[in-house]
Amino acid sequence: MSDATAAKPAKRMRFANVLSAEWTKILTVKSTFWTLFAGAVVLIGFSALWALAFSASFDDMSSNDRATFTPMLPIQAAFYFAMVIFGALGVLVITAEYASGMIRTTLTAVPRRVTYLAAKTVVLGVVVLLVGLAVSFASFYASQLILATKGLDGSLGDRGVLRAVIGGGVYLALIAILALAVGTLLRHTAGSIVVVFVLMFVLGIVGGFLPGSWGDTVNKYLPSNAGSAILSPTRQQGELAPWTGLALFAAYTLVLLAAALVLFKRRDA
Amino acid sequence: MIEARGLTKRYGGKTAVDHADFTVLPGRVTGFLGPNGAGKSTTMRMVLGLDRPTAGQVTVNGRPYRSLAAPLREVGALLDAKAVHGGRSARNHLLVLAKSNGIPKRRVDEMLDLVGLRSVAKKPFRGFSLGMGQRLGIAAALLGDPGVLMFDEPVNGLDPEGILWIRTLMRGLAREGRTVFVSSHLMSEMALTADHLVVIGRGRILADTGTREFIDANATSHVLVRSPQLAELARHLTARGHRVEGDPAGGLRVTGVPAADIGDIAADNGLRLHELATVQPSLEEAFMRLTGDTVEYHAATPQPSPPQTPPAQDPPTLPQAPPQDPPTLPQGPPPAPPQAPPPSPVPVSDAGGTPTPPDGVPITPQNGPTQTTGNPGWGLT
Structure with a gap:
């Protein structure tokens, strides 16, 4: 065959290649930084604000x-307001591709869709984990500094902290990652952010308004309440055990991600 | 090489591509020709594994696209020049694509130089003009030095310089032995660029043949004659059984006779000739002839009218000059004439449905082998 490609050995692309591409992708748009910056400001700021409120009253x-x-x-109060912002980043990394049409370019380069979505999930997860840990510690220290004025502060050495x-x-x-799954399912920025919200x-x-004991039971299994259980140093009344709660939230995420993957594989780009 | 076998795509009840069989071979530019909505883009998306065929299959170098080891090293495609994240710079866009397929970083800068985007490589894509977007798309397609290239309407919205650049590039890529598959609804552009044609209409492949062969098979050449004694000349020609028609721009169209014979007839009868030229049929003409049978809707074509009818102001179709091989021009401001897009060739109805003639105007299928598209009202016979 005279085809120019026939003679050229095509090196099989690896998962590492796709990871590296997705890594470059998330770091080369400003929206990543602005979203993470907004999340950090709100989480740290609200932690400090609530610490101030608790100290004062x-x-x-x-x-x-x-x-x-x-x-x-x-910090638990601040999470309530800030976590949706980190969700917005998860939505944006996929819906921005649909909005611009970049998804077709992407899937031409990486036609194996499971590989692609897996790489995207890993990169997003790592980026938000690193930033999230930093912000979480920063929120802790900022709020403890303020709580210390009233002697209410704790330390990382305290039980469960x-x-x-x-x-x-x-x-x-x-x-x-849950938001990424929602964005993949809906392929639309505004709609996905509303769903995550x-x-x-x-x-x-x-859930907080549900009456009776069944209300309390349902309430603690709701995604945000299950996930937030990890933030309590000791298990609180009406909460799942910390790791149980986080595991349940991870399970919710996995189910949505699996659904997203099935549709993503089947749908035309 | 691209091979489609029984390739079919249905969206609900609408069939976008209907059992398409075609082969795109290396070493030549294959034009994918069809009116808007004929199924060109859908076919190309299926080639790239973006859309799943409802039935049939399409392979690139013998394999389905999704199973290619490193797709960008085998296939380069430009489907939509705007399909780039607006906030990402041109260079980073290419870098992402290069990394995903393990293509060396230096190719990114090489391609930016090749398409002339080096100076704006760090600018966000959202500020790019359509032409710059097309150039970035070409750079992305060539990034992996692939043997197969696909371009969907690459000259849409480009200025003459850009059109000439893409045309020269595509021909160069084919000369290097690559498979070049380029779609367009601009027939004048295809006539200049494509060696081979895959013609699609309403989702069906109507022809898979050489450009020259396609024109020859679907349209006939004629000789244009101008003379101050036109009526007399026409009489002599028809007396010998030659077919003569009026040319919309003045003069006579004679079909089925070599120009030399007409010159001899004129000389024998002492008639003066001001012009005697063989006119090759245009791709556009051939395309309209072919689709005349398969297209259900036509723009109104005037019926033959009585000879007294005054000449129409605006003949529906003018014969085109014979397609020239594109001259490889020296660098510098190109003197190439702008490729004026031809008038929308054949309006094609998207919906399946029964044909309904537009108000009172009868539909005239143009399938007579010798019928010309000029206004028959000009006939001097």
Whole structure:
């Protein structure tokens, strides 16, 4: 055959190649930095703000509230508001490709879709895990600095605190991956962000209003409540055990990711 | 090499590509010709494994695209020049693609130089013009030095210089022994670029043949004669049984006779000739003839009218000058004439459905082998 390619040995591309490409991809758009920056500012800022609020009003709190106070409480409150931002990054890394049409270029370069989505998941997971850990520790130290003014601060050596702070970083990475799955399923930025917002924020509020003991049971299995359990140094009333909760959240993520993969494989790009 | 066998794509009830069989061979430019909506882009997406065929299969170098070891090293494709993340720079875009297929980094800079985007390589893509986007798309396609290249409407929206550049590039790539498959609805452009044609209409492959053969088989050449004694000349020609028609731009179209014979007839009868030229049929003409049978809808073509009818102001189709091989021009401002897009050749209805003639105008299928597209009202017979 006179075909020019026939003679040329094509080196099989490896998963490492696709990983490296996805790594370059996530680091070469500004939206990655802005999203992570916004997430960091909100998480650290709100942790500090809540620490300030707790310090200022600790004396007015009920004795019961004072008894259950942990130095992680400001961070737990801040997570509630900040985690959706990390979800937005997970959505954007895939829906931006659909919005621009880049997905067709991408899938021409990497036609094996499982490989592609796996690489994207790993890269997103690693990026958000690293940033998430840093932000989680920063939030902890920032809030403890403020809590220390009232002598309410704790340390990483306290029971369950180190696990809670590290767990926070892992939780953020899982949220981003869950959002990636949602984005892959919906292929639309705004729609996916709304769905992630409902899953991570609205459902938690709705769950809080459910009446009776069945309400409490349902409430603790809701995604954001299950995942947030990892942030409590000791297991709280109406919460799953920390690792159980995070494992359940990981399971939710895995189910969505599996559904996304099935559709992604089958659908026309 | 690209091979499609029974390739079919249906979207719901609509068949976009219908049992397409064709082969794209290396060493030549194969044009993929068809009106808008004929199924060209869908076919190309199936070649690249982006869309799944409903039935049949298509292979590149003997294998389905999705099983290629390193696709960009075997196939380079430009489907949509705008399919790039707006915030990423041109260089980073190419870098991502290179990394995914293990292509050395230096190829990125080489390609940026080749397409002339070096100076804007670090600028975000969103500021790129359509022409710059096309150049970046070409750079991406050539990145892996692939043996098979596919371009979907590559000259759309380009200025004459860009068109000439792409045309020269495609011919050069084919000369190097690569498989070049390029779609277009611009027939004048295809006539200049393609050695071979795959013609598609309404999802079906209508022809898979050489460009020259395609034109010869589907349209006839004629001789254009101008003379101050046109009526008399026409009489002599028809007396000998030659077919004579009026040319919309003035003069006579004579079919089936060599120009030399017409010159002799004129000389024998003492008639003066001002012009005597053999006119090769255009690809456009051939395409319209071919699709005349398969297309259900036509723009209104005037029926033969009585000889007294005054000449129409705007004849529907003018014969085109014979296609010239593209001259390889020296660098510098190209004197190439802009390729004016030909008038939309054949309006094709997207919906399947029964043909409905437009208000009162009868549909005239153009399948007579010697019928010309000029207004028959000009006939001097």
